[in-house]
Amino acid sequence: MERAQIPAIGAQPMLPFIFFFFFFFFVIGSLSGSCLGQHTEDESNSSAMEVTAPMDSRQREALYSAIQGFVGKWWNGSDLYPDPCGWTPIEGVSCEVYDGLWYVSRLSVGPIYENSLRCTRNPTFTSHLFDLRRLTALSFYKCFSSSPHGAVTISDLPWERLSRNLESLEFRLNQGLTGAIPASLSHLRQLRSLIVLENGFAGELPAEIGNLKSLKRLVLSGNRFTGRIPSGFGGLTNLLIVDFSRNGLSGSIPLTFGGLTSLLKLDLSGNNLQGFLPDEIGNLKNLTLMDLGRNNLSGGLRSPIQEMGSLRVLMLSNNPKFGGDLTGVNWSNLRSLEVLDLTNTGLTGPIPESISDLNGLRHLGLGCNSLSGTPPAKLSSMPRLSSLYLNRNNLSGKLMFPKSFYRRTRWRFRAEDNPGLCHEAEVAIPFGVKQCLLEFSGRTEVVGKMRSEEEDFYRKPQLEVSTGYRNFDVGLVAREVLVVVATVLIIC
Ligand SMILES: *[C@@H]1O[C@H](CO)[C@@H](O)[C@H](O)[C@H]1NC(C)=O
Numbered sequence: 024m025e026r027a028q029i030p031a032i033g034a035q036p037m038l039p040f041i042f043f044f045f046f047f048f049f050v051i052g053s054l055s056g057s058c059l060g061q062h063t064e065d066e067s068n069s070s071a072m073e074v075t076a077p078m079d080s081r082q083r084e085a086l087y088s089a090i091q092g093f094v095g096k097w098w099n100g101s102d103l104y105p106d107p108c109g110w111t112p113i114e115g116v117s118c119e120v121y122d123g124l125w126y127v128s129r130l131s132v133g134p135i136y137e138n139s140l141r142c143t144r145n146p147t148f149t150s151h152l153f154d155l156r157r158l159t160a161l162s163f164y165k166c167f168s169s170s171p172h173g174a175v176t177i178s179d180l181p182w183e184r185l186s187r188n189l190e191s192l193e194f195r196l197n198q199g200l201t202g203a204i205p206a207s208l209s210h211l212r213q214l215r216s217l218i219v220l221e222n223g224f225a226g227e228l229p230a231e232i233g234n235l236k237s238l239k240r241l242v243l244s245g246n247r248f249t250g251r252i253p254s255g256f257g258g259l260t261n262l263l264i265v266d267f268s269r270n271g272l273s274g275s276i277p278l279t280f281g282g283l284t285s286l287l288k289l290d291l292s293g294n295n296l297q298g299f300l301p302d303e304i305g306n307l308k309n310l311t312l313m314d315l316g317r318n319n320l321s322g323g324l325r326s327p328i329q330e331m332g333s334l335r336v337l338m339l340s341n342n343p344k345f346g347g348d349l350t351g352v353n354w355s356n357l358r359s360l361e362v363l364d365l366t367n368t369g370l371t372g373p374i375p376e377s378i379s380d381l382n383g384l385r386h387l388g389l390g391c392n393s394l395s396g397t398p399p400a401k402l403s404s405m406p407r408l409s410s411l412y413l414n415r416n417n418l419s420g421k422l423m424f425p426k427s428f429y430r431r432t433r434w435r436f437r438a439e440d441n442p443g444l445c446h447e448a449e450v451a452i453p454f455g456v457k458q459c460l461l462e463f464s465g466r467t468e469v470v471g472k473m474r475s476e477e478e479d480f481y482r483k484p485q486l487e488v489s490t491g492y493r494n495f496d497v498g499l500v501a502r503e504v505l506v507v508v509a510t511v512l513i514i515c
């Protein structure tokens with residue numbers, strides 16, 4: 024089977040280049056010897072064919088009818104786009120040549136590009152869409168808004184008809200798409216990427232999705248999914264990205280997730296997950312980001328965490344029953360860690376000095392817990408630490424950080440609401456922490472006139488409302504993680 028790819032979206036700008044190549048091969052072919060000449064004639068023959076390849080008429084009609092379903096009956100491509108894959112491509116449609124004929128290979132519906140097809144107020148899926156058997160990628164972006172005409176489901180559609188080729192299926196920002204994710208999606212055996220982001224889907228996740236063994240990306244965030252995470256998902260060993268954040272999922276994190284050994288990103292935040300972190304999670308040696316925040320997890324931090332040597336971002340904030348302490352983990356094994364957010368996780372006990380072995384740490388969020396003891400002075404020796412949240416704990420004693428540390432962290436150092444805690448530094452005074460009583464006089468010194476920098480230092484924290492989750496420079500870290508993830512995806 025012959026297979027050559029020219030995306031129709033770029034076809035018009037590419038034409039001069041195609042002609043250039045045609046001309047180039049033609050000239051070389053006629054000037055050079057027979058061997059080279061023979062070879063280049065074949066080349067020019069096939070590239071000429073790509074430009075002028077006809078489109079199967081049934082394929083063309085199926086494309087027009089499928090698009091009409093989304094953009095409205097008024098639309099008829101036969102005038103505007105007599106050659107939708109060649110000379111007059113439709114924005115959002117790409118084609119490939121198979122056996123001398125054009126077939127639609129990618130279809131993107133919704134305002135992605137400037138001239139993209141906009142959806143009507145009551146778009147529908149027509150069966151013609153599923154006649155586009157050579158589709159490898161299908162995406163819907165802001166197409167199905169919640170409309171007065173009633174919500175649309177994808178449950179009864181003949182997805183199996185796209186099973187031979189579809190590799191990527193995306194629904195982004197379609198609040199009008201409701202109902203369940205159908206088990207029939209499991210027929211799409213070639214699927215590498217399933218993105219279901221910010222739609223109106225609800226119900227339980229079908230266990231059959233666990234049959235899509237080629238999946239590398241599974242994003243189901245921002246819908247209204249409920250019920251347990253099927254344990255069969257742990258068999259999707261090619262997964263690089265799992266994001267089920269911001270749903271209503273309950274139950275525990277499946278033990279089988281320890282089998283997702285290729286995983287780079289695991290985001291289950293903003294659900295109602297309960298129970299312990301499975302020990303098997305220590306098998307995720309390549310994981311760079313784990314966000315389990317805003318759940319109802321318990322059981323505390325245990326040693327399997329320290330096996331995850333690639334972790335750069337670990338967020339467990341706002342699991343108030345999580346509990347445990349910071350002494351059960353050998354922190355020196357998590358050398359890649361840049362963000363550690365344990366805000367509001369019910370932590371008790373002291374802050375171990377060994378946490379300062381985290382050389383790359385930029386943000387340490389320990390606020391809103393029940394930590395006790397004196398914060399180790401060594402925390403201030405972490406070279407990259409730029410935000411440290413210790414507020415609302417039961418810490419006591421004297422803060423032993425040098426002035427340079429307060430200057431570096433400024434309002435990203437928080438230690439207020441620790442009744443027993445006091446400070447000694449005179450230049451930059453941490454917000455909300457009282458000055459230690461001078462041992463000889465037994466009374467608190469009144470602080471002198473503040474310089475403007477220090478006034479700034481005082482004012483800023485009062486404007487900050489959150490407990491730390493939003494305050495650190497997650498942008499930088501996230502960008503770096505994205506680069507890693509993007510690189511891997513490009514490679515794959
Ligand atoms: C090259 O073009 C000729 C007609 O000009 C056609 O018969 C032949 O099948 C083409 N070869 C290929 C490889 O497409």
Ligand SMILES: *[C@@H]1O[C@H](CO)[C@@H](O)[C@H](O)[C@H]1NC(C)=O
Binds near residue numbers: 099
């Ligand atoms: C578009 O219009 C032509 C004639 O105007 C008609 O033959 C064709 O069936 C129409 N296509 C669709 C998809 O409605």
Ligand SMILES: *[C@@H]1O[C@H](CO)[C@@H](O)[C@H](O)[C@H]1NC(C)=O
Binds near residue numbers: 284285286309
């Ligand atoms: C983990 O990452 C390394 C290097 O990036 C890679 O060689 C290895 O195959 C990955 N492990 C798994 C289980 O994917």
Ligand SMILES: *[C@@H]1O[C@H](CO)[C@@H](O)[C@H](O)[C@H]1NC(C)=O
Binds near residue numbers: 321
């Ligand atoms: C959180 O989990 C505990 C059990 O660990 C349960 O009793 C409680 O109801 C859960 N809270 C919510 C809000 O679901």
Ligand SMILES: *[C@@H]1O[C@H](CO)[C@@H](O)[C@H](O)[C@H]1NC(C)=O
Binds near residue numbers: 353356
């Ligand atoms: C922590 O891990 C490091 C490196 O793996 C090791 O050298 C050290 O002995 C461990 N510390 C403890 C207390 O287990």
Ligand SMILES: *[C@@H]1O[C@H](CO)[C@@H](O)[C@H](O)[C@H]1NC(C)=O
Binds near residue numbers: 417
């Ligand atoms: C705070 O810590 C002190 C010891 O420093 C302890 O006696 C007290 O019970 C703790 N308070 C709470 C509420 O945990």
